[in-house]
Amino acid sequence: xxxxxxKDLHVEVEDKDKKSKKKILKGVNLSLKTGEIHAIMGPNGTxxxxxxxxxxxxxxxxxxQGDILLNNESIVExxxxxxxxxxxxxxxxxxxxxxxxTNAEFLRAAINACRPKDDPISVMTFLNELDKNLDLxxxxxxxxxxxxxxxxxxxxxxxxxxxxxxxxxPSFGILDEIDSGLDIDALRVVSRGVNAMRGDKFGxxxxxxxxxxxxxxxxxxxxxxMDGRVVKDGGPDLAKKLxxxxxxxxxxxxxxxxxxxxxx
Amino acid sequence: xxxxxxxxxxxxxxxxxxxxxxxxxxxxxRLEELDYPKMQRFSYQDWPLIKKxxxxxxxxxxxxxxxxxxxxxxxxxxxTDIFTASKKYPELVQSTLGSVIKHNEDKLTAYHxxxxxxxxxxxxxxxIILTEPITISLSPxxxxxxxxxxxxxxxxxxxxxxxxxxDKEKKASSASLMVELIARPGSHIEFxxxxxxxxxxxxxxxxxxxxxxxxxxxxxxxxxxxxNTLGDLDSExxxxxxxxxxxxxxxxxxxxxxxxxxxxxNRGPHSTGLINQRGVLLENSRxxxxxxxxxxxxxxxxKADQQNRVLMMSDEAHGDANPLLLIDENDVxxxxxxxxxxxxxxxxxxxxxxxxxxxxAQRLVIRGFLGAVLDAIPNKxxxxxxxxxxERKLIDGQxxx
Numbered sequence: 278x279x280x281x282x283x284k285d286l287h288v289e290v291e292d293k294d295k296k297s298k299k300k301i302l303k304g305v306n307l308s309l310k311t312g313e314i315h316a317i318m319g320p321n322g323t324x325x326x327x328x329x330x331x332x333x334x335x336x337x338x339x340x341x342q343g344d345i346l347l348n349n350e351s352i353v354e355x356x357x358x359x360x361x362x363x364x365x366x367x368x369x370x371x372x373x374x375x376x377x378x379t380n381a382e383f384l385r386a387a388i389n390a391c392r393p394k395d396d397p398i399s400v401m402t403f404l405n406e407l408d409k410n411l412d413l414x415x416x417x418x419x420x421x422x423x424x425x426x427x428x429x430x431x432x433x434x435x436x437x438x439x440x441x442x443x444x445x446x447p448s449f450g451i452l453d454e455i456d457s458g459l460d461i462d463a464l465r466v467v468s469r470g471v472n473a474m475r476g477d478k479f480g481x482x483x484x485x486x487x488x489x490x491x492x493x494x495x496x497x498x499x500x501x502x503m504d505g506r507v508v509k510d511g512g513p514d515l516a517k518k519l520x521x522x523x524x525x526x527x528x529x530x531x532x533x534x535x536x537x538x539x540x541x
Numbered sequence: 542x543x544x545x546x547x548x549x550x551x552x553x554x555x556x557x558x559x560x561x562x563x564x565x566x567x568x569x570x571r572l573e574e575l576d577y578p579k580m581q582r583f584s585y586q587d588w589p590l591i592k593k594x595x596x597x598x599x600x601x602x603x604x605x606x607x608x609x610x611x612x613x614x615x616x617x618x619x620x621t622d623i624f625t626a627s628k629k630y631p632e633l634v635q636s637t638l639g640s641v642i643k644h645n646e647d648k649l650t651a652y653h654x655x656x657x658x659x660x661x662x663x664x665x666x667x668x669i670i671l672t673e674p675i676t677i678s679l680s681p682x683x684x685x686x687x688x689x690x691x692x693x694x695x696x697x698x699x700x701x702x703x704x705x706x707x708d709k710e711k712k713a714s715s716a717s718l719m720v721e722l723i724a725r726p727g728s729h730i731e732f733x734x735x736x737x738x739x740x741x742x743x744x745x746x747x748x749x750x751x752x753x754x755x756x757x758x759x760x761x762x763x764x765x766x767x768x769n770t771l772g773d774l775d776s777e778x779x780x781x782x783x784x785x786x787x788x789x790x791x792x793x794x795x796x797x798x799x800x801x802x803x804x805x806x807n808r809g810p811h812s813t814g815l816i817n818q819r820g821v822l823l824e825n826s827r828x829x830x831x832x833x834x835x836x837x838x839x840x841x842x843x844k845a846d847q848q849n850r851v852l853m854m855s856d857e858a859h860g861d862a863n864p865l866l867l868i869d870e871n872d873v874x875x876x877x878x879x880x881x882x883x884x885x886x887x888x889x890x891x892x893x894x895x896x897x898x899x900x901x902a903q904r905l906v907i908r909g910f911l912g913a914v915l916d917a918i919p920n921k922x923x924x925x926x927x928x929x930x931x932e933r934k935l936i937d938g939q940x941x942x
Contacts, residue, residue, distance in 0.1 A: 333894055336886075361896035373891035377909030377916075386905070387895035424909070441895060 279348055279364060279448040281332075281480065283307040287342035288324075288331050301327040303505035304343070311448055311480040316491055318516060319502035320524040322538035325484045326370060328502070329453045332482075333367040334360045347449075362391050364448035368438035368455050375425040380437065381407070383425045384444050391445070410443040414470050431458040439470035450474065452483045456490040468493035488520040503528060504535040545569055547595040548655060555600045560635050561627050568644040568654035578647040578773070582861065583800035583829050585771050588743050589715055591652050592685055600624040601682040603659035604704075606675075616669050623660035623689055634662060637693055641721040641751045641777070649745050653687055653717045660689035665698040665728075674701035674731075674919040681742075686713035690720040694728035694756075701731040701919045705926075712741045718772075720748035724756035726780060733761040733918050735927050738768050740795070746772035754780030754809070761917035764791035765930045770799040778805065778812035778840075786815040790914040792931060793826035793858070794938040804833040807843040807873075816847035819911050822858035823938030829860075834875060835867040845875040852884060852910060854903075854939065885910075904935045 288302035301324045309315055319325050331338045332345055334357035345352050352360050375383070384407070389397045411418060414436050426434055435455055442450050452471065456464055471481065471494050483494065491499070491513060499515040500507045503524065508531055509515065519527060528535055548569055552562040577586055602622035613620055619630060627634045644654040659682045665671065679688065694700055706718070716738060724730050730750070738744055744766060750758045760774060776785035785805050793799050805814030816832045834845035849862035864877035884906050892902035908915070908931060918924045 335890055335894075356893065356899070357890060358893040358896055358898050358902070361894055367894055369891070369894075373885075373888045375888050375892065375906065375909050377912035378905045383892070383895070383905070386897050386901065390896035390898060390901075424912075445895060 278477070279311045279480065280346070281309040281365075281449050282346040283328075283332070283343070284346065285343035286328070286331070286340065286345065288327055289339045289341050290327065290337060291339070298339075301505055302331065305502070305505070305507055307482075307500065307507060309449065309480050309482060312477040313497045314475065314481045314483065314494060315498045315500060316483045316485060316496040316516065317500045317502055318485060318488075318519060320537045321486070323502045324505045325502055326453055329367055329451045329482070329484055332451055333357060333365060358390070361447075366442050366445060366447035366450045368435075368442060368450060368452045370453045370457065372426050372434045372438055374427045374429075376427045378425050379422050380425055381421040384441065387441065387445055406444060410440055410470075413443070413473055414440055415466050416440060432460070432463040435459055435463065435467055436470075439467050443470055443474065448478065448480065450479065450481045452481060454484055454486070456485055456487065464490065464493060488516045491516045501527060503533065503537075508533060542594065543569075543572070543592065544595055551598055555624070557600070557624070558627055558631060560631070564639060564644060565655050568651045571645045572648060572651045572655060575645065575648040575651050578649060580771065580800045580802065580829070581831060581863070583771075583798075585769070585798070585800065588769060588771070590649060590717070590743055590745050590771075592715075596685055598656060598658045598683060598685060601659055602661075603682045603686070603688050604661050604677045604679045606677055613675070617666040618669065618671075619662060619664040620675065621662055623662045623691060626662035630662075630664075633664065633693070634691070637721070637723055638689070638691055641723060641749050642719060642747055649717065650747065653689070653719055653747070656685065657687045657689050658683060659686065660691070663690075663692045663700075663702065665694045665700045667695045668697050670699040671701065674703050676703045676920055676923070677705070679704055679706045681708050681711050681713035681716060684714050686716045686742075688716070688718050692721070692730065692732070693723045694725060694730050696725045697727040698725075699729040703733045703918065703920055703923060705735045705737070705923060707737045708739055708742065712739060714742060716742050716744045718744065718746040718748075722750035722758060724750060724752045724758050724783075726754040726756060728753075729757045731759045731761070731917070731919065733914075735763045735918065735923055736766050737930055738766040740767040740797070742768045744768050744770040744772070746770070747775070749773070749775035749777065750785065751777045751779060752783040752785055755782045756780060757784045759786045759917065760788060761914045762789045763914050763918070763927055764789065764799065764801065765927065765934070767794065767797065769797060770801070773802045773804060775802075776805045776814060778807045778809050778814055778843075781809040781811055783809050783812045785813070786817070788817045788914045788917060790818070790911045791820045791828055791830070792823070792911075792934050793820070793828045794823045794934050795826060796824070797826040799827070800829045802831045802833060804835070805845065807836040807840040807845060810840055811842040812840060813844045814846075816849070817913050818849045818862070819913065820851040820860060820862070821854060821907055821911065822851060822860045823854045823934070825855070825857045827859045829863070831863045831865060832877065832879075833865045833867070834877070836870050836873050836875065838869045840870050841872040843870065843873045845873065847877045849877075849879045850910075851881050852907065853881060854884075900939055903939065904932060907931070907935060
């Protein structure tokens, strides 16, 4: 069993235009185990994406306090590639386009990065896995020879993120608004991919605005974030309740003094 | 000292036609007085591009063809070494050789025509459409290697030409490589080249296309040499509605110095000239990419667009990406973009977030940066080879993390 613990995490991000630093996370605590699916919900501007980028190690985000432990080992000082090789995966909200590198080549490079140098994945094993996962995600084989995300539609990019996750098989997948910009059919397909990974070797942290995603991927735990903190934990019903009452309702119920970004 | 006697002597030894001997002699006679071509902020006059003493040379074919030549002959296509062509097709060769790049432009062109000792002639007859690329491999024939490729695409013909230049077997102390492309009305030429000369040589190149009415020329040149390099890639849009897309990439390493002018001149109305240059600098190397887009008076309705970008992979390297737009006509569209900078951080973070180590991620991002030329090479094996050379250069020159 693998574990991922976030302890009292404080994070700042540099604002390039203003040349100042902005505090975004103000003490986040979370604990995940493989075999569990967690969902993080919360209003806009509350730090959900910052949390996922920070766990993965995007150098734009600076941890000022607290710790992130992967299997009881602190990873805050580790570069992003090392975190990935230790079993973390972030399905990004806006995946980068990398021309000149085909999807297939990229996938092999990523898989081999986790393996000993003298033991790369065999071509047959790789192709079999790839075929199986392409089928699962209703993806066309031709896309493997296309350049990484280049000219992909929003939906294709999201599927491609899940394809990578299926191929790389991380211990923890962080899914940052994997549902945004997807129509119902694409959402179903993407969810099928995530559900296929469910099991005792995989844990996920899903970030979403909407309860809709959680109908397809049913979480074990739901966390609600507001103003840089987790303010409430619960089961799947918590998400349903939020859908009815909104974030402002929960805030008032908890007696929190927070202004929501989109509140008039 | 270089002497006329020596030149005449070898021309006769090689049984050359009198017109070719004459071209050599009139070039030789201008050699002394002509200046070196100017390259802004780039000094190369001490390079051994011109021999100081007489030397022996002979006319030799410097290429091998990768496919069935007979298939080409059937269609009336001529593909032979330039000296055989000068005898078998004297009118065709005499009227075209030296018509795009003149012998008396500067010291280096005069030297080239006086001493040229290798080369190829390709003629595509009217209306012939070749779908498969013609692929050749070039290598130096002698210590002073002076090679001339003359390609004539007659009206409405279409050809893809790919050359690979390497000196694995024989090295030259200096190389002068010229290409003259003549794109007759309505023709279409895609010319790509993978240059990979070793550091033992010093390279001067001059590749120029004359593009007539509604003709279309695309260059895709990969400067993957290890040697000091100087030269011009040039498109003369003389015809109305003509089109040129001039793509070039260079990767420089060690103490290499490379200066490249990529010039497109719009002379015909409604002509389009595009320049896209990408350079990657490693270690102590120096690379200058001048993108020169000129629209002359009368070329109304024309378009010039250029991009010059260089990636600096070392603090010790010096790179310049200079866009120059010279416009002498009002009714035109012209644009340029230039940048000198580091590797794209967003792409790096994405690749690394999948476990790919920094150095490898950097090489992959750089490959994408050079993708425009890579994609234009019409042969999978040559593309693969280019990627391998790129990988090797980057691994050798990369700052380790």
